[in-house]
Amino acid sequence: MSDGYASRMPTPEAAARPWQTHTVAIRDVRREVEGVSTYDLAFLDDTVREAYRFAPGQFNMLYLPGAGEIAISVSDDPRNTEAYGHTIRVAGNVTRTLAGLGVGETLGLRGPFGTSWPLSECIGRDVVIVCGGIGLAPLRPAICTLLQDRQQFGRLNLLYGARSSDTLLFEREYDDWSRQGMDVQTTVDRSSPGWLGNVGVVTLLLDQLPSFDPHNTVLMCCGPEVMMKFTVMAALNSGLSEQQIWVSMERNMQCAVGLCGHCQLGPTFICKDGPVFRYDKIAPFIDVEGL
Amino acid sequence: MSSKPTLGVFKFASCDGCQLSLLAAEDHLLGVAAEVEIAYFLEATSHIQPGPYDIALIEGSIITSHDAERIQQIRRDSKFLITIGACATSGGIQALRNWADCNEFVRSVYATPDYISTLATSTAIADHVQVDFELRGCPINQYQLIEVIQSVLAGRRPRTPVHSVCLDCKRRGTVCVMVAQGTTCLGPVTQAGCGAICPTYNRGCYGCYGPAAQPNLVSLTGQFESSGVPREQVVDSLRNFNGYAPEFRAESERLEASRESTT
Amino acid sequence: MATATEMGTNERFLTEAAFARIFEVLESQGFTVVGPTIDQEAIVYDRIRSVDDLPRGWTDEQAPGQYRLQRRDDEALFGYVVGPHSWKRFLFPPQATVSKADKTETGWQFQAVEPEPAKFAFLGVRACELAAIRVQDRVFMPGPYVDPIYQQRRDNALLIAVNCTQAARTCFCTSMETGPKCTSGYDLALTEIANGFIIEAATAEGAEILSALESDDASIQQRQAGQTARQQAVDQIERRMDTTDIRDLFLSNLEHPRWDDVASRCLSCTNCTMVCPTCFCSSVEEVSDLTGDHVERQRQWDSCFNVDFSYMNGGNVRDNTRSRYRQWLTHKLASWIDQFGSSGCVGCGRCITWCPVGIDLTEEVAAIRGDAT
Numbered sequence: 001m002s003d004g005y006a007s008r009m010p011t012p013e014a015a016a017r018p019w020q021t022h023t024v025a026i027r028d029v030r031r032e033v034e035g036v037s038t039y040d041l042a043f044l045d046d047t048v049r050e051a052y053r054f055a056p057g058q059f060n061m062l063y064l065p066g067a068g069e070i071a072i073s074v075s076d077d078p079r080n081t082e083a084y085g086h087t088i089r090v091a092g093n094v095t096r097t098l099a100g101l102g103v104g105e106t107l108g109l110r111g112p113f114g115t116s117w118p119l120s121e122c123i124g125r126d127v128v129i130v131c132g133g134i135g136l137a138p139l140r141p142a143i144c145t146l147l148q149d150r151q152q153f154g155r156l157n158l159l160y161g162a163r164s165s166d167t168l169l170f171e172r173e174y175d176d177w178s179r180q181g182m183d184v185q186t187t188v189d190r191s192s193p194g195w196l197g198n199v200g201v202v203t204l205l206l207d208q209l210p211s212f213d214p215h216n217t218v219l220m221c222c223g224p225e226v227m228m229k230f231t232v233m234a235a236l237n238s239g240l241s242e243q244q245i246w247v248s249m250e251r252n253m254q255c256a257v258g259l260c261g262h263c264q265l266g267p268t269f270i271c272k273d274g275p276v277f278r279y280d281k282i283a284p285f286i287d288v289e290g291l
Numbered sequence: 292m293s294s295k296p297t298l299g300v301f302k303f304a305s306c307d308g309c310q311l312s313l314l315a316a317e318d319h320l321l322g323v324a325a326e327v328e329i330a331y332f333l334e335a336t337s338h339i340q341p342g343p344y345d346i347a348l349i350e351g352s353i354i355t356s357h358d359a360e361r362i363q364q365i366r367r368d369s370k371f372l373i374t375i376g377a378c379a380t381s382g383g384i385q386a387l388r389n390w391a392d393c394n395e396f397v398r399s400v401y402a403t404p405d406y407i408s409t410l411a412t413s414t415a416i417a418d419h420v421q422v423d424f425e426l427r428g429c430p431i432n433q434y435q436l437i438e439v440i441q442s443v444l445a446g447r448r449p450r451t452p453v454h455s456v457c458l459d460c461k462r463r464g465t466v467c468v469m470v471a472q473g474t475t476c477l478g479p480v481t482q483a484g485c486g487a488i489c490p491t492y493n494r495g496c497y498g499c500y501g502p503a504a505q506p507n508l509v510s511l512t513g514q515f516e517s518s519g520v521p522r523e524q525v526v527d528s529l530r531n532f533n534g535y536a537p538e539f540r541a542e543s544e545r546l547e548a549s550r551e552s553t554t
Numbered sequence: 555m556a557t558a559t560e561m562g563t564n565e566r567f568l569t570e571a572a573f574a575r576i577f578e579v580l581e582s583q584g585f586t587v588v589g590p591t592i593d594q595e596a597i598v599y600d601r602i603r604s605v606d607d608l609p610r611g612w613t614d615e616q617a618p619g620q621y622r623l624q625r626r627d628d629e630a631l632f633g634y635v636v637g638p639h640s641w642k643r644f645l646f647p648p649q650a651t652v653s654k655a656d657k658t659e660t661g662w663q664f665q666a667v668e669p670e671p672a673k674f675a676f677l678g679v680r681a682c683e684l685a686a687i688r689v690q691d692r693v694f695m696p697g698p699y700v701d702p703i704y705q706q707r708r709d710n711a712l713l714i715a716v717n718c719t720q721a722a723r724t725c726f727c728t729s730m731e732t733g734p735k736c737t738s739g740y741d742l743a744l745t746e747i748a749n750g751f752i753i754e755a756a757t758a759e760g761a762e763i764l765s766a767l768e769s770d771d772a773s774i775q776q777r778q779a780g781q782t783a784r785q786q787a788v789d790q791i792e793r794r795m796d797t798t799d800i801r802d803l804f805l806s807n808l809e810h811p812r813w814d815d816v817a818s819r820c821l822s823c824t825n826c827t828m829v830c831p832t833c834f835c836s837s838v839e840e841v842s843d844l845t846g847d848h849v850e851r852q853r854q855w856d857s858c859f860n861v862d863f864s865y866m867n868g869g870n871v872r873d874n875t876r877s878r879y880r881q882w883l884t885h886k887l888a889s890w891i892d893q894f895g896s897s898g899c900v901g902c903g904r905c906i907t908w909c910p911v912g913i914d915l916t917e918e919v920a921a922i923r924g925d926a927t
């Protein structure tokens with residue numbers, strides 16, 4: 001059986017022209033939380049639209065002429081093929097320029113690039129997803145797929161940490177996700193009036209997770225690098241092996257196709273060997289300061 | 292009142308070269324002029340409009356107490372303040388006075404020294420007020436200036452390269468004058484921006500764009516000395532247009548101090 | 555070492571006058587000839603048009619941080635080693651426009667720039683340089699994504715190799731098993747001997763060029779002269795690098811104190827990476843016209859020694875010279891093997907010569923090994 005969850009590889013035409021970017025129009029902009037919005041991007045060219053498919057965890061290069069090009073994960077349900085959501089935090093020049101664009105305006109998109117979440121490995125197993133902040137965005141397509149094919153998987157847990165209650169991404173969807181069979185737990189660094197939930201780092205949620213079988217679990221993690229390091233430590237302590245843990249990494253990327261050299265972490269290129277890595281592949285390098 | 296952003300160009304102690312390079316960028320300047328209202332630019336127009344200014348370009352260093360007051364007022368009047376050129380960003384060539392007795396210069400240059408009121412030092416604008424962006428160079432690169440103004444107008448944070456001049460030499464195929472000819476060259480510790488002009492004309496780099504990011508001055512001056520350049524000459528090479536930039540200054544003072552302690 | 559009689563029988567002899575015609579032949583076939591010539595007090599690679607452009611009677615003397623042209627006591631055309639340039643300048647140009655964006659009424663239109671057709675004949679490619687081109691082939695061409703500019707230029711390039719007949723003090727190709735004899739990857743290979751060249755074609759394209767030149771079967775004496783000349787280069791190589799288990803050595807010494815030591819000397823100036831014939835890093839810059847409606851994306855050589863090479867919103871990953879030097883050497887000698895199946899170093903010695911402060915990677919390797927003196 002071919003793996004319906006696998007990363008999408010480029011067509012020969014795309015592989016021969018790595019710099020060709022395609023026009024997309026902003027179909028919708030949804031403000032998620034302060035400084036973060038989701039942009040639905042639709043290809044203008046029919047042929048391009050029909051050829052485009054992505055796998056959960058893969059990313060695109062979004063290009064705003066004059067401002068620059070940035071790597072952004074697709075945050076949408078892979079079943080949507082009309083427009084693709086990208087959930088973006090305003091960080092600097094390109095993201096700020098993007099925040100100034102409205103529905104109907106156009107930009108460039110190249111992709112999809114990189115590896116995807118190991119959904120076929122999850123079949124028949126429990127899945128724990130641990131995210132911090134904007135790190136939930138690249139996992140949203142995986143969550144959609146897990147819930148869509150719910151019966152294929154064991155228990156599903158989402159552990160999500162944010163700075164404060166008003167920075168929790170996709171909050172309006174948590175009830176749906178729970179109803180469809182995923183246990184959603186959140187925690188915040190800073191409590192605020194009216195917040196009755198957990199306070200503290202997300203690894204505490206992992207430590208408290210009542211029942212999961214460490215031998216039959218896949219853990220997927222995305223968030224700030226320190227948060228991922230602590231999550232991995234906690235997961236290893238609770239009996240998971242490095243081969244059961246997957247993380248999504250981030251580095252400067254100029255080309256996204258393994259030719260520019262910027263995204264190296266030890267022997268890996270984050271853009272093509274990642275961004276999603278099985279932890280054992282990067283374990284020797286992730287803790288080395290300044291590698 | 293027009294709704295265009297306003298731009299002011301202000302001059303302190305300097306040779307005017309940077310403003311001139313702005314004027315030399317004529318057609319580019321016209322492009323910018325279409326997008327901004329030039330509210331204050333004595334080199335270009337006598338029309339003067341009072342602040343506030345959306346963008347202030349500051350040329351020159353602070354050498355009088357009057358300067359020191361005036362820059363405070365400009366800062367208060369300006370939203371985004373950009374210093375342009377070596378004088379404004381590091382004190383300029385006139386900062387050489389900072390290592391000398393300024394009164395003596397005044398006495399030997401002017402017939403009636405009493406009319407001259409000057410501070411003992413020439414200092415960078417950032418020593419006096421908060422600066423939003425520093426555009427290096429002696430003189431500045433007009434394309435970088437246009438790019439910086441365009442960025443600010445577009446709401447982007449301006450960015451100029453911080454890499455060494457060496458990278459630009461290599462991109463253009465210029466052979467290293469230090470390795471192939473033994474020429475003293477500040478390129479490895481100097482920020483790019485000029486397009487590596489001097490090495491291309493067989494000269495060592497004079498450091499016009501100031502220190503590159505995280506420069507290793509000690510290693511480079513050690514190499515100069517071990518290839519036979521006398522210490523005074525090494526010190527002199529650092530005390531140029533950007534001699535008072537922190538990293539260049541620290542190194543020339545270190546070299547002087549260690550000479551004094553060894554003799 | 556093969557003896558003259560064991561070696562290929564297709565060795566021919568070209569007089570210098572016959573060789574001189576190669577320019578005409580190449581140009582008539584549409585090649586732009588690039589080769590060694592003297593410029594800026596060095597032997598650089600540039601467009602050349604005749605044998606008169608070659609550095610006749612010149613050689614180079616190299617040491618860590620030092621390069622000097624010297625007169626030879628003969629009229630050799632290829633009597634030097636390797637200079638500041640490498641062929642990567644032509645296969646992977648330092649600056650290139652990769653795409654264009656134009657604002658139209660219906661929004662932005664984007665066009666990847668098709669590589670301009672270029673057909674180079676590289677004259678004077680050394681064995682280590684053939685190896686370097688092989689290394690870059692594995693970087694830019696195996697896919698899935700390929701670099702269109704590199705591929706276009708590489709596919710059309712004719713490689714005319716020249717065997718080294720002398721070595722610089724900075725050479726260590728024997729340690730990297732890349733030279734000094736050219737063994738594969740060329741169309742034609744020359745060995746310069748008295749009054750002419752031993753020449754050998756390895757491909758149909760090479761044979762075609764050779765057939766257009768007036769050559770004779772090389773005599774035993776001529777072959778032997780070629781052999782002796784090549785052996786001279788082998789004998790002159792004095793620098794060594796011990797590559798035993800070098801990948802594991804580096805990847806298990808990421809916190810070695812030597813990184814601090816070399817960081818105190820290194821200027822982070824990027825020169826070593828720029829002159830290295832295998833380094834392939836680049837950045838892309840936006841270049842827009844005044845209206846902002848026409849924007850080009852320009853790719854330029856970049857280097858892991860550049861402070862903001864590893865910039866991410868929030869800071870630089872490699873924010874000090876220690877981590878940057880470690881990236882360079884670890885990539886070149888160790889992680890390259892994981893990525894591309896070979897070392898990233900071919901032993902040409904350029905990074906040693908062209909480092910302004912003479913940092914020598916072979917010494918750094920020895921120090922990491924712990925047998926520094």
Ligand SMILES: Cc1cc2nc3c(=O)[nH]c(=O)nc-3n(C[C@H](O)[C@H](O)[C@H](O)COP(=O)(O)OP(=O)(O)OC[C@H]3O[C@@H](n4cnc5c(N)ncnc54)[C@H](O)[C@@H]3O)c2cc1C
Pocket residue numbers: 059068069070071072073074086087088089090091092093094095096134137138249250251252253275865866867868
């Ligand atoms: C694989 C991958 C997936 C990502 N997915 C998302 C996502 O879904 N949502 C989201 O909000 N952010 C995501 N990011 C981070 C996002 O790319 C950066 O926030 C963005 O590049 C910042 O650009 P800027 O111009 O606004 O910031 P500036 O600080 O002005 O950066 C200028 C330039 O530096 C580079 N750069 C800066 N920060 C980063 C970074 N963190 N990673 C890589 N390059 C950088 C870019 O080339 C950028 O244009 C992802 C990054 C990677 C590598």
Ligand code: SF4
Pocket residue numbers: 826829830831832886898899900901902903904905906915
């Ligand atoms: S690392 Fe140095 S010696 Fe090795 S190939 Fe590159 S430049 Fe040549």
Ligand code: SF4
Pocket residue numbers: 261827832833834835856857858859881882883885886
């Ligand atoms: S050594 Fe540095 S510049 Fe060279 S290929 Fe590796 S990362 Fe790029």
Ligand code: SF4
Pocket residue numbers: 819820821822823824825826827859908909910911912913
């Ligand atoms: S090793 Fe030498 S050439 Fe390379 S960055 Fe350091 S000082 Fe420059």
